[in-house]
Every structure is written in C-alpha cells, then in structure tokens.
Amino acid sequence: MESICPIDSLCANEISALLTPPSPLQVQEYYDKLLSARKCSSVIVKQDGKFGKGVYAAMDFKEGEFILKDQMLVGAQHSSNKIDCFVCSSCFRFIGTVELQIGRKLYLQELGASRSHGCDIGDLSNTSEYCHEIDSSDGEDSFMEREENTGECASGSSEAKVRLPEGVVESLMNGHMMLPYSKEFSLPSVVPCPGGCGEAYYCSTSCAEVDWNSSHSLLCTGEKSDTACREALLKFVKHANETNDIFLLAAKAISFTIVRYHNLKASHLVEQGKYDTSCVSNHCDLSVLLEAWRPISMGHKRRWWDCIALPVDINSSDESAFRMQIRDLAFESLQLLKRAIFDKECEPCILPDAKLVIYAFIDLVVASPVEDYFLYIDDLTYPEKEEADKITKPILDALGEDYSICCQGTAFFPLQSCMNHSCCPNAKAFKREEDRDGQATIIALRSICKGEEITISYVDEDLPFEERQASLADYGFRCRCPKCVEEEP
Numbered sequence: 098m099e100s101i102c103p104i105d106s107l108c109a110n111e112i113s114a115l116l117t118p119p120s121p122l123q124v125q126e127y128y129d130k131l132l133s134a135r136k137c138s139s140v141i142v143k144q145d146g147k148f149g150k151g152v153y154a155a156m157d158f159k160e161g162e163f164i165l166k167d168q169m170l171v172g173a174q175h176s177s178n179k180i181d182c183f184v185c186s187s188c189f190r191f192i193g194t195v196e197l198q199i200g201r202k203l204y205l206q207e208l209g210a211s212r213s214h215g216c217d218i219g220d221l222s223n224t225s226e227y228c229h230e231i232d233s234s235d236g237e238d239s240f241m242e243r244e245e246n247t248g249e250c251a252s253g254s255s256e257a258k259v260r261l262p263e264g265v266v267e268s269l270m271n272g273h274m275m276l277p278y279s280k281e282f283s284l285p286s287v288v289p290c291p292g293g294c295g296e297a298y299y300c301s302t303s304c305a306e307v308d309w310n311s312s313h314s315l316l317c318t319g320e321k322s323d324t325a326c327r328e329a330l331l332k333f334v335k336h337a338n339e340t341n342d343i344f345l346l347a348a349k350a351i352s353f354t355i356v357r358y359h360n361l362k363a364s365h366l367v368e369q370g371k372y373d374t375s376c377v378s379n380h381c382d383l384s385v386l387l388e389a390w391r392p393i394s395m396g397h398k399r400r401w402w403d404c405i406a407l408p409v410d411i412n413s414s415d416e417s418a419f420r421m422q423i424r425d426l427a428f429e430s431l432q433l434l435k436r437a438i439f440d441k442e443c444e445p446c447i448l449p450d451a452k453l454v455i456y457a458f459i460d461l462v463v464a465s466p467v468e469d470y471f472l473y474i475d476d477l478t479y480p481e482k483e484e485a486d487k488i489t490k491p492i493l494d495a496l497g498e499d500y501s502i503c504c505q506g507t508a509f510f511p512l513q514s515c516m517n518h519s520c521c522p523n524a525k526a527f528k529r530e531e532d533r534d535g536q537a538t539i540i541a542l543r544s545i546c547k548g549e550e551i552t553i554s555y556v557d558e559d560l561p562f563e564e565r566q567a568s569l570a571d572y573g574f575r576c577r578c579p580k581c582v583e584e585e586p
C-alpha cells in the first residue's frame with residue numbers, strides 16, 4: 098500500500114532522486130569506503146541480485162570470536178527510557194555515578210515524572226500504543242535482545258515501591274551520599290551540552306563535539322543552537338514525545354543530512370578554489386545533496402506508515418484507517434520540524450525523510466551499571482554483605498523491579514542492517530562485558546570460513562517452522578535457509 102503524499106509535488110524531481118534506491122555500484126562504493134574508514138578488514142559487504150546486500154567474512158573466525166563492532170549512524174534513546182537511564186546522548190554510555198543514576202531515577206519518578214518525556218505515568222493512556230509501535234515498526238529491529246523490551250514505559254509500572262526517607266534521594270543526586278562499593282562501578286563524568294539545552298548530556302567533550310557536528314547543532318533547544326526557530330523546535334519535540342519518539346530519530350537523520358550537505362558543499366568549493374563563499378549560490382546542489390543523503394539512503398525501504406507492523410489491538414479491517422492516522426501524524430510532525438530546522442537548500446531532504454522510510458532501525462540496548470551494582474552487593478559474603486545491605490536494601494526496595502532497566506532506544510547500524518537472516522545463523526549480536534556503549538557487537542556462533550556469508554537471526558530461531566515464517570513475513574520474505582528447507586512440510 099503506497100500513500101499519495103500531498104507534499105510530494107513541491108519538489109517532485111528532487112524527492113524522487115532522493116528516494117531512488119542507490120545503485121549496486123553506489124552501495125559497493127559506500128561500504129568499501131565505510132569499512133576502510135573504520136579500518137575494518139574482517140568483513141566485506143557484497144551486493145547480489147537475488148538477496149541484495151550481504152556481509153561476508155574476509156577472514157576465518159573461530160566459534161565465539163569477535164567479528165566486528167558497528168558504530169551507529171544515528172540513534173536515539175526512547176523518550177520513556179530517559180527517566181530510568183542517564184546516558185551519553187552520543188555513545189549511550191551510562192554517565193555520572195551509580196548514586197546519580199539511582200537518585201535521578203527516583204527523583205523523576207517521584208516528581209510524577211516529566212510529562213515532557215512522553216509516555217510516562219500520567220499520560221500513558223493515549224501514548225503507550227505509540228511507544229510500543231517503535232519496537233515493531235519495521236521488524237528489522239527486533240533481532241537484538243527482543244526479550245528485553247520490558248523497560249518500555251516501565252516507569253509507569255506500579256509494583257509496590259517503598260519510599261525512601263526525606264533527603265535521601267537528594268543526597269544521592271548531589272553526591273553527598275556514597276553507596277558502599279560504588280567505586281567499583283565508576284562511570285564517566287557528566288558533560289552538559291555546550292549549546293545550553295539542559296537536555297543532552299555526554300560522557301566526554303569529544304562525544305559532545307561529535308553529536309553537535311553530526312546533528313545536535315540544529316536540534317539543540319539551548320541558546321547556542323543553530324535552529325531556525327527554537328519555539329518550533331520545542332513544539333516538535335513535545336509532539337514527538339507525546340506521539341512517537343521515532344520522529345526524533347528521523348529529525349536526527351534529517352539534520353545529519355543537512356549538516357553534511359553544507360560541509361560537503363564547503364569542501365567542494367575549497368577544492369575548486371572558491372574561498373569567497375559570499376558569491377556562492379544558495380540553490381540546492383542536488384548532486385551534493387544526494388551525496389550527503391547517501392549514508393541514510395542505505396537504510397531506505399518503504400515509507401514508515403506503510404511498513405510499520407499493525408499493533409495487536411488493531412483489527413485488520415481497520416488497517417487502512419490506522420495507516421492514514423499515523424501518516425497524518427508524520428505530516429504533523431514534519432510541519433513542526435520544517436519550521437524548526439528549515440533550510441531552503443535542503444528542503445527536498447526534509448520532505449521525504451519525514452515520511453520515515455528508514456527500515457533498518459535496530460533496537461539499541463546498553464546494560465545498566467545499577468543492575469550490576471546490586472548484583473555485586475548480592476554476591477558479597479558475610480559480614481560485608483550484611484553491612485552493605487543495611488544501606489542498599491531500602492534503596493533497592495524504593496526502586497522495585499525497575500532497578501535493572503537498561504538503556505533502550507533505536508538506531509541505524511549500517512553494517513548490521515546489511516546482515517541477512519538465517520534460522521541457523523553463524524553469528525549473533527551480543528553485548529560482551531566490555532561493550533558498554535551503543536555500538537552493535539557481532540560475534541561468531543560457530544567457525545566461519547573466509548568468503549562465507551555472515552548471517553544473524555531476526556527472529557527466535559528455536560520457534561517451530563510455521564511460527565518462524567510468520568514472524569519473518571513482517572520482513573517481507575519467506576526464509577529458504579537450510580533449516581527451513583529441511584523442515585518445510
């Protein structure tokens with residue numbers, strides 16, 4: 098089902114150029130460049146006519162061996178998860194201290210927490226349906242840690258929690274109260290956004306710089322922001338938080354393209370020896386825009402409202418009404434974003450992307466040091482454990498089951514998104530002890546020979562044949578892997 102979009106007519110040619118899938122040659126060039134820029138020689142990406150892109154081993158791997166780390170191109174923490182986890186807005190590492198993580202979470206929960214953060218306690222009724230869609234929006238996201246989706250909107254969960262005495266939360270937050278053994282779990286210190294928004298925080302000045310130069314300069318609501326209209330930006334963020342935070346990720350992808358466009362254009366001018374930028378035209382240079390758009394175009398498939406999985410509570414007879422509804426939502430979001438980061442030259446890229454055609458979003462999961470901390474305390478022996486418990490037990494009771502919530506969001510991983518599915522995969526996405534950030538780590542499940550395709554499973558490969566095929570239908574294909582061929586009735 099393809100919807101006709103009224104804004105398509107505005108920049109029809111540019112939009113169709115942007116939405117045209119990259120040619121096999123462009124794909125090859127892009128990935129060769131990406132792998133060499135990342136100094137990654139363990140794999141290559143090849144395009145084949147039948148299955149599209151695939152990732153192939155460029156060396157032999159042993160069982161359990163590390164294959165690659167995939168740095169996300171754009172990613173965002175779920176709005177609802179921001180209450181539970183305080184992480185770097187660029188690399189998604191937990192920041193501050195264990196005490197700050199706990200104190201901040203309890204503080205925000207007590208506050209009846211941040212209506213501005215979308216699907217929280219007060220507003221659950223009308224927004225939760227959209228929060229949950231994110232995880233099923235495109236299917237491709239679900240092969241990582243699917244079972245860990247428990248944190249979504251979890252701050253609203255209402256199991257009995259025991260409140261801490263007055264002042265404890267405050268002293269946890271301001272560093273006056275130190276928990277036993279928390280030094281074992283040191284985290285990077287908090288670097289606030291240089292734009293002054295008070296929304297984005299980082300693990301280092303370099304992460305702050307990377308994020309600023311990638312997209313945050315346009316999306317920052319602070320005083321030093323380059324946004325065209327701060328008020329419009331605030332409205333856009335509010336709308337996204339109240340409806341679907343995937344719009345925030347789309348905004349990052351668009352801003353990323355706009356910033357890249359201007360950088361590329363400037364560097365082309367320097368190459369051509371035109372240093373005086375005052376006489377340069379401010380017309381859209383489509384070839385530069387396409388180049389700026391290329392990384393994002395690698396993840397394109399269908400329009401978001403056409404491929405998002407139908408929520409379970411929506412009857413299939415209401416499907417078209419549902420799709421119209423979320424399409425309207427995307428338009429609404431687009432109008433707000435356009436006013437906030439309007440850029441005449443890059444207008445065409447604001448239009449198609451707000452249609453959210455990125456399909457290759459994958460769940461982003463980073464384990465919580467708070468969970469590790471309480472497990473550590475639990476593992477202590479007498480008398481240390483008893484001593485520590487006196488302090489930590491009330492805090493654990495106050496947190497309830499929420500103590501273990503991990504950082505969750507959505508991201509576009511350029512390499513992992515090229516990996517094809519198999520029900521008997523030879524690799525999997527796996528977070529090792531040292532992988533405490535938002536990068537995707539791929540490890541070998543068995544020995545892999547040089548030249549062999551690297552496959553991962555998008556679904557639970559232990560499900561019966563029919564159930565696997567049904568789940569994979571969401572991805573638009575019927576699996577013909579050796580296991581499926583063998584089990585086909």
Ligand SMILES: [Zn+2]
Pocket residue numbers: 185186187188189190299300301304
């Ligand atoms: Zn960072």
Ligand SMILES: [Zn+2]
Pocket residue numbers: 290291292293294295296297313316317318319
């Ligand atoms: Zn900022």
Ligand SMILES: [Zn+2]
Pocket residue numbers: 519520521576577578579580581582
């Ligand atoms: Zn299969």
